[in-house]
Amino acid sequence: MMTSSVVNLVQAKHNAATEELTSMLEALPSSENSQEHREESAIFDDENEPASGLINRIRRNSVHSSQTITTADSLNTIVADDSTSYYSADDDTTTSGTNSTHTAANVTNEEEETENNLENDEEIHMNLLKSKSKHMFVLSENGKPVFTRYGDEEHLITLMGVMQTLVSFAELTDSNQLNYIKAGQCRIAFLHREPLIFVLISHTNEHPLCLTQQLTYIYHQIISTLTLSRIQHKFHVQPNFDLRRWLSNAEKKLLNNIVDMYERDLGMVMTCAKCLMLPTNVRGQIGQTVAQTIRGQKDMIFAIILTHGHLVTIARLKNYHLHPSDLYLLINLVNSSDAFKGVESWVPVCLPRFDSGGCLHAHISYLDDSCDVCLVLMTVNPEHFQILSEFRQKIGEKLKKINALVQIKTALGKDRLLTEEIACNELRYFAYKSRGLSQYTSSKLLTPYTTREQHVRLFELIRYVYGRLHDPSHQLKIVYFTGEHESLLGWLAPGFELHAVFSPLVTLETVTACIDRILTYIKRDESQLFIMKCEYF
């Protein structure tokens, strides 16, 4: 996508420009936007490690949690290549620790191809692999295929064996973990979470951090329908198990959708929820209505109102947080099937960041006839469908009475942000995350980013900046990146994270002025943009 001369230019320009920009941006009075919301009132909690046995503890109504057992989810560090070699075309394999890995497996000798159909199919699949699309594979530790984003895993059986070998080999030698392999422009990222292995092949400049993030979402998606303890137990007693038997088309659709969703939703990248912009009092009323209806009911944990992937309100049991990545699993579940429309559904769901060992029971229904506003009620008690169904009835009636559903729809219809007040010709897009609230808001995508292709391309660039910004080995505050078609700014401030996209030739003064306007705007309208106060049952 980019020639090396351009890169050098960018690199050189980068250093001087970033320094200047940093001082300009940090001098903005509007940047002092960030009160910390780290106390209990926070709606989300994106830092806590997942705990086991949470659900059980809630049931027993014992509030104090002393044994927080961290599960397999601890983040493994990625030994990323240095920034300068990012575009280099050398082939190297990186494992954390040493880089002593070499291929331990030969794929079928090529001379022996052709003849029967199976091999032709395989050839087609190998060509598919070489294509530019982003591939995703899941296999079990025994080398048997579980899922592939494209093609038929039946024809990738050989390849899955090779992948398993690569991962195992790296782990056997010096107890390393294979994180990714770089081959020219192509990156192959691995994630091993017992008893499964996740592999992603990307041809774009995505940061390894983001590749791992995507694989983690797939991992969580699988857990959310099957529960980790159940999968682990099955593989323990039957190591040769073929997990595809537990994956119906519905689960495969969820897996495909979570991958697609990641490419088009920065909230999943920044691990924060996107809220519907609503007048403060309206949101307050809705939240209180939900909380008051449920108050006093044992075993209830979360009550969430969603509209088209936006969060309207969330009420919860005190001391129990919903992790944003778990919220995305719920959104994915709701969005992936029309079966929830017009009926009340009762679905067991495992929220891996909440408790990967058990499942909650979700009552899912829409509150309006056109199926725009979705209510999700979550309990730990599998017998409570009837009770939750009555809550849903009451909440629906009350919200209609205060005209809330209409207000939600009106808000949804509004084109928001990038309005005249921010108006800056050079500004094309921005996304702002309040780090304290774990929520974000963003401008609408305008042309040329309205096509799916451009949308994905733009977000890939933003993820590249995101990765640079969050690379633990660099500790950067600001990343300014000039690409062929746009300039991007990523800013990690104490209270917020901001990503803004400008036209490629924008001046730093304009950037600073635009950012000032964005921050001022958000500061002023913060209470409408975000859920500032959480409701409790």
Place this chain on the structure above:
Amino acid sequence: MALRKKVLLKVIILGDSGVGKTSLMNQFVNRKFSNQYKATIGADFLTKELQIDDRLVTMQIWDTAGQERFQSLGVAFYRGADCCVLVMDVTSPSSFKSLESWKDEFLIQAGPRDPENFPFIVLGNKADLENRAIQARKAQSWCQEKNNIPYFETSAKEGLNVEKAFETVARNALAREKETDQQADFPIPIRIPQQEEPQKKNGCQC
């Protein structure tokens, strides 16, 4: 929980270096033989579809390296295998002696349930050669001692018994598969005491 018609079997081929593991696999999958010897590095993978009675079976064949220096890979390869093919060279007494340790090594590393009844087969390869050192009777009696492992004399060069041998191992693995499936159909009490409602966890209803 759709039950699949097609079954995937992971097949491991083990045996000393040079007994003809790769040649057997190539004969079975591609019906080809080459006199040239190329040592396998790490492992090779091939797949082959078979029809066993009314069931379509895909065999995922893991052809491992016989050389000592690749042995550390064992754990990774053996895990989750459905069956194991032990190969010896009928002209090489040492390859016959090694069968015991290959089998033990496999059972230790793979750690299958019910190791007594794990589906193995033993192939005495290079049966076409004249300088035989291990008589069929000797190999057979060893197999009988080991809980009646099926024994085949094969020739990867001439294609003798190759298909039949692999079919047998697939059939035995399938039979075992059926057993475990029946067990799995009943909800086993799997929860740690802390856990909740195992009966509610059977799959997704979305």
